[in-house]
Amino acid sequence: MSTIERAEVFVSSPGRTFVTLRVTTSDGVTGLGDATLNGRELAVAAYLRDHVVPLLIGRDPARVEDMWQFLYKGAYWRRGPVTMTAVSAVDTALWDIKGKVAGLPVYQLLGGRSRDGVLVYGHASGTDVPSLLDDVERHLELGYQAVRAQAAVPGVGGTYGVRKGTIYEPAAADLPEEQPWDTEAYLGFAPGYLEAVRERFGFGFHLLHDVHHRLTPLEAARFGRSVEACRLFWMEDPTPAENQEAFRLIRQHTTTPIAVGEVLNSIWDVQHLITGQLIDYVRTTVAHAGGITHLRRIFDLAALYQVRTGSHGATDLSPVSMAAAVHLDVTVPNFGIQEYMGHAAETFEVFRSGVTFADGRLNPSDAPGLGVEYDEKAAERFPYRRRYLPVARRLDGSVHDW
Incomplete structure (x- = not known):
């Protein structure tokens, strides 16, 4: 043996x-x-x-x-x-x-394909509305059928989700960056740029937006209602998930779909959200929610309540996680969408993955296993660097959810 x-x-x-x-x-x-x-x-x-x-x-x-x-x-x-x-x-x-x-x-061991490919969404962002619109256009030209849109709020240096270079990297070296945040400025600005995306590009693709835990339940309800005409695929993490009954209040005021779960780690963490039908997409990830074995349990529970999958897939998850996610995504009947940000060129010097992107979808490798190789020698060229995610502070100096 x-x-x-x-x-x-x-x-x-x-x-x-x-x-x-x-x-x-x-x-x-x-x-x-x-x-x-x-x-x-x-x-x-x-x-x-x-x-x-x-x-x-x-x-x-x-x-x-x-x-x-x-x-x-x-x-x-x-x-x-x-x-x-x-x-x-x-x-x-x-x-x-x-x-x-x-x-x-691995997908064959999980029951084989339920679909021909895995729909993914890319991350468009801009320092202002015109640059956001240009980045949405770039993603559509690359073949994405779903795009997340984030733009910097004027005068607010701590806006989440705005890329500074070719790859989105919020983590900073040394100590955490402490960023300012103004909820009212965000609520006054974000609906307008989402409307601008729809006005320029129409409704022939899925449009997503990440609130990133920034709002109270009532503020989230107000935001969701204000963007209903944009027909968002989802608003992500509208409020912190610790108080899960809060999502019932949001539900009472808006029909904008809700996606939650990237910071949650088990079926017990999302049980009430799913069984109470308080969300539309569960975003737990293979890297943080117990691997393929446990994530499949979460997805099976979600299927009973018509909640679809929408797993987290940021660039701080390695190509190993992305491959595992795609192997699972391609099999589950209640698949919704998969986050896909891509990785830096250096990442692929260390990880060689057989996952492929075409026409807005990912496909797993047909090689045995996950189809990913790790180059230990190449990894030695990239020693560990300590990094911290940012911390948000309201304009009065108090700590806010980042």
Whole structure:
């Protein structure tokens, strides 16, 4: 019987910082998992090295479900982003191994295709409305059928989602950037630029917008109602998800669809949102919500309540996560959309992925497993760089949700 012989944790910063787990069996088969938690990468790396890796050695890599239960229930202190990201990495690596042993891509092990490709959305942004419109046009010319639109609020330096270079990178080196925020200025400005996008480009593509936890429930309801004529595919994270009953209030005032879940880590975190039909899309991700095994459970629960998938897919998740997400996305019946931001050129010097983009959709590799290779030597050229996500402060100086 093949057993797990070695498990290694790599931390490197090719464009962004990634934590990668590589599991090797006694037969020489390797599997990759993404253990990246933006801004807290070393916490997950230590959790894996110090607490999880010793538990893996000598175990049967084929027992994916049993390993998930062992790492989750066996820890006693359950859930939370650090624990669930570590569990996710192990689970994804074991699915990669299982596919390689079977000689099949992971999506075939999950039941095969439910669709020909995975609809994705890109991120258009601008420092003002004209530059946003130009960036939306660029995405449409690249073939995207769905585009998220974000523009800098005049006079507010802390607007979320505005790209400074070719790749969106909110994290800063040294210490967190403390950014100003003005809710009223945002509420007065954002609906207008979303209307401008529709006025220029029409309704022949999906338009999305990320509020990024910035509003109270009533403010979110007001915003959702103000953009109903834009027919948004969704407004994302309109208010912090800790108070989940708050989404019922938003529902009472607007028909704009709601997407939530990128910072949530388990089926128990999203259970009420789903069963109460308080959201339309669940955004939990393979890297932070327990890997393929647990994310599939979340999606199955969501399907019972006509909630569709819309997994987080920012560039702080490595190509390993993106591949795993696409393998799952292509199989689930209640798939909605997949976030896709792309990665810096340096990232692809370290990760070689078989995922392909065409006509606004992603397709998984047909290679056995996930179809991703990790170049350890290339990773050594990109040593770890500490980075922090920003912190938002209201104009009176008090801390706000970023």
